[in-house]
């Protein structure tokens with residue numbers, strides 16, 4: 001990959017994680033890859049905004065890209081660390097060994113993290129204050145704290161003359177970025193849809209827990225005229241930055257509910273008794289024109305389940321009883337949904353048991369503080385009979401009525 005000009009003396013350097021087995025954050029599958037972007041501002045003083053992870057050949061690759069702009073690592077005067085997560089800061093330790101002069105601008109909360117993660121002493125850091133402006137040549141770099149988008153120390157940098165927002169994880173997305181298509185105006189409609197889906201999954205996996213902070217951050221952004229968004233993952237938005245801002249606003253607001261009129265159906269079955277009603281569930285929803293996304297656990301990846309659950313106003317779980325509780329992989333899935341604060345959902349649960357059940361009690365206990373409205377549930381012993389199926393269908397019809405009314409009511413607001 002080559003270094004790419006963004007505007008004037010602002011450049012993007014970037015690498016894509018291409019390894020299909022690589023798990024982002026050690027957890028999330030990224031079959032379509034992800035880009036890690038940093039930015040260089042060339043001038044009498046050279047500035048770097050965010051670095052890269054110290055994996056694969058990334059530091060060597062980025063060094064090469066920076067050198068393409070006739071700058072060496074030793075010539076960097078200022079490093080702005082918007083965020084200390086190692087995908088952006090991993091290279092800092094080695095970078096600082098090669099360059100002992102660069103001053104690091106970061107938030108107050110990042111200063112101890114510089115030491116802890118990269119052995120960079122506090123003396124090398126300038127802790128910014130919210131709104132502070134650093135003028136470097138023709139560039140006016142304004143810093144502002146955006147705590148918890150993604151870590152507590154996260155900040156953003158805004159270049160006031162050219163109205164560029166270096167947003168770090170905010171407005172980021174999964175998905176590799178091709179060298180010849182780094183801007184929103186260089187990709188076609190299909191690719192826009194791709195990045196919309198990948199930004200939703202990225203949001204649900206990485207940012208969702210902090211949605212209230214995203215909404216606060218978006219509020220703060222209203223005071224800025226943003227013409228270009230340069231995130232640390234994904235494409236640069238210069239033709240229509242409002243597109244990604246609107247997506248993020250929508251994703252963050254899903255936390256307050258309702259989300260879209262869609263249902264994520266997550267099911268498990270050991271011997272097929274619970275599975276026997278799955279088609280009935282799907283057909284009932286489809287007949288009501290409700291888009292359905294079906295996931296099996298174990299098997300389907302939690303990262304994908306989270307993306308779909310985040311966007312769907314309805315969740316339906318099917319799982320049997322296992323040792324007086326929920327089938328364990330489903331318990332794990334529910335736990336993940338709780339961690340990511342998937343809330344304000346209309347919920348239904350079904351499942352088979354052998355003698356006395358227990359899954360429903362466990363399900364209700366585990367989701368007690370979820371903010372989920374459990375509209376109904378149905379359990380049966382062993383194999384479902386026709387009468388069981390008829391009851392499930394009746395309960396689901398009522399579920400659909402409520403779900404449709406719930407989402408309609410929101411769209412009227």
Ligand SMILES: Cc1cc2nc3c(=O)[nH]c(=O)nc-3n(C[C@H](O)[C@H](O)[C@H](O)COP(=O)(O)O)c2cc1C
Pocket residue numbers: 268269270271272273274275319320321322323324325352353354355356357358381382383
């Ligand atoms: C390991 C194991 C543990 C089970 N524990 C319970 C239990 O605690 N209570 C109960 O009522 N049934 C229990 N069952 C019975 C299942 O819930 C029952 O077979 C059910 O029909 C399985 O549904 P499935 O075919 O969808 O997996 C257990 C079954 C297995 C294999």
